[in-house]
Amino acid sequence: MYRILAALAVVTLSVNGLSIFDTRSGYTLYPRIGFYKYHQELLNWSDAYRVCLQEGGHLAIANSQEEAELLLKIFTDSPRTERYFFLGFHDLYLRNNFTTIYGEPVQRTGFFNWAHTNCVGQNVCATNVTDNKRLSCGVMGLYSVEAGFYVHPCDNQLHFICEKELWYDYERISNMGYYKLHKIGKTWGDAWKTCRDEGADLAVIQSSTEMSTLQEILGRYPEILDADSDNKVHLGFHNKLNPNIYSTVYGTFLNSTGYIYWATNEPSASGNCGGLVRKGQLFMGNCDAKLAFFCKHPIVKK
Template identity: 30%
Template sequence: MASALIFVVLGTVNFFGTMHNNQSSVVPGLNLTSTSILDQLISLRARRNNYINYCRYTSGIGAHKLHIETASWNSARHNCQDEGGHLAIINSVEEAQVISKLVDTANIETIWIGAHDLFNEDEFVTIENESIYKAGYSMWERGEPNNVGNKEHCLAIRKNGKLDDRNCKQAFSYVCEIRYPQVYVVSRNAENQEKLAEEKTETRCLRGSLLAGPVTRRDDYTYTSGIGGYKVHTRAVLWNEARITCEEEGGHLAILNSAAEANAVTQLCKKSPAITGSPLPQFAGIGFHDLYREGQYVTIHGQTLAKAGFTQWAPGQPDNIYDGKPENCGSLDKNGGLNDIGCDVPIGFVCELPAY
């Protein structure tokens, strides 16, 4: 398997993805060894509805890539990350209409999008930990969410544009997103590409990542040069409440990206007053969990711990049990090792602001 990244502008063709036996993953049936690739692409345009996946670019909104193949919600989330995007987050009625049209064109009833209530029942948040109401779109199908069998915790959208909670283990098609302006539009005419992208041309999504938002400096945070700012909260609360508190302060539950950062946070915890109201005062909640899939630990931003940069567990951890109950939320022990902890156990916690 070889990676393919082919750019040709002004009368040429763009492919992004992987090749298998000289076949394009973007346009099935396209022979990349042919001398008339452009002719083949044009002839295959009529087969667009049969593509395994394809993209639609919308000015001011971004690019949405529909995967017709089905997957569980967590697998879909992973696949979008691997492509440099994320499961689609709907921020407006207009964006919902874009996705609905894409889904309707492919004659699909229901697809996964990037939201869930795995942290707290009936509290639907995006994969970026923002309330769906704050994100900008919350039009539910009649009678939804209904959490059938107490097992529907992941969010889907129907082709009529209405939201529906579903069992995360169900297999649906899904839409990945790369946000505007991190979408590169390449057309057969380089002039006025934005207009051509909307009206005339075949477009493709280029791998990208989300731009960081503005950083706010706070006087109640302790800053470590080149790493970030941190605040230890010593009044114990449940992990999800800790997550919300950090967001309200403009940050997030601490995510450890290196041994140096883990050491900085550990030393700060040791210098802070004792944690009160917790049966486990030797631990402080931080931003990781395995609520998406048991044993698969990810940060609150969806990265694996390995990709985030720190995987040093405390001795004997993770053990997924405390007082006879499972442990699906993340914490840091007093010696700087990772520890799984019950999401319903009150603990102190550490908030983080990016380096200022």
């Protein structure tokens, strides 16, 4: 689920050597994985589901071993009174058929590991009643040293973790992609890293239609105060690898992208990093200039 939300202010932190970013909404960005927020309060599964939705996110879903281990680490490093926390899967549609909150079978998420001995290797959990209560809602907890799933009664009061996708605050443009204009100026290299940390790339213009789209987004901000220039933005091309070859961050030739419209006297020798001026023209500039920049993530087809 992807949403168009206002860009969030970001503060750089470091935890165990991992660079993360703490947003004003209380969510933390773990580069290339996602945004997460741990809730210490105890709620039943239904109310936890509601809280995450109201925050523009969803109950966390483990889509990889890396993400599952991260969720468990967030929990173990946080204050808690219970040994489990809710995740975004259940069997409320059909008993013993566990699906995510989006209706996807749990075994198709990219991480499928039952910690409960009666559920190992299955999509059904043989133990479905405890104290006359169905075990219907997914949890993870501290009874296993490895990340794995358990199921609990949905009306148990537990901690929970909410998640937002890496590009949740990007703007979706039909048939093109998800875009985000970062209005705090960064060097080209730092801009490239920021996009990568968000699971995206520095934008590469591939058509005149896409150029017009970026122009329209940029036009909403006639003044960009936190940058060296409000007339230019970084894009995802350069000639860092060879001064005579203009290539994209995808490793392809710039002239194969479908859009090359240089500004007057460009490409110049004034720098090795590419960008866009407000008039929709490309330029080469100083990689150390702190400019606004566009990140892009392609349309995800499910």
